[in-house]
Amino acid sequence: MSARRHIINETNQQAAKIPDNNEEVCDNSSLIEQLIMLRKKYSLLEKEMDCMNKIINLIRDGVVVSNSQGIVLSANLAVEQLTGLHINDLVGKDLKQLADAGVFINEPASFVARRQKALLT
Structure with a gap:
């Protein structure tokens, strides 16, 4: 623990x-x-x-932390550099809406895990 x-x-x-x-x-x-x-x-x-x-x-890669509903809880500084958006502009937003808006190039891991009904750790 x-x-x-x-x-x-x-x-x-x-x-x-x-x-x-x-x-x-x-x-x-x-x-x-x-x-x-x-x-x-x-x-x-x-x-x-x-x-x-x-x-x-x-971490140089963008790290976005979301809850099980896909709502952004936090992100690292690399996400700011990659997207041009401030972390505070992402927190509270739905990952799917952000992806649909073109904020993220690749599909977030939480979407893949949800689609495959896998536990994301």
């Missing part, structure tokens, strides 16, 4: 321990300790994601 996935799982487990209004409310110091721990873990996750983004930006 990657460090990022481990932190996310741990954070989710800790968040699940925080009582709802209908449950017994823990004392304030315990809640504050839990919030401090969650902030530290979130900070570690942000640092890891920053490192990952730096590595992805070193």
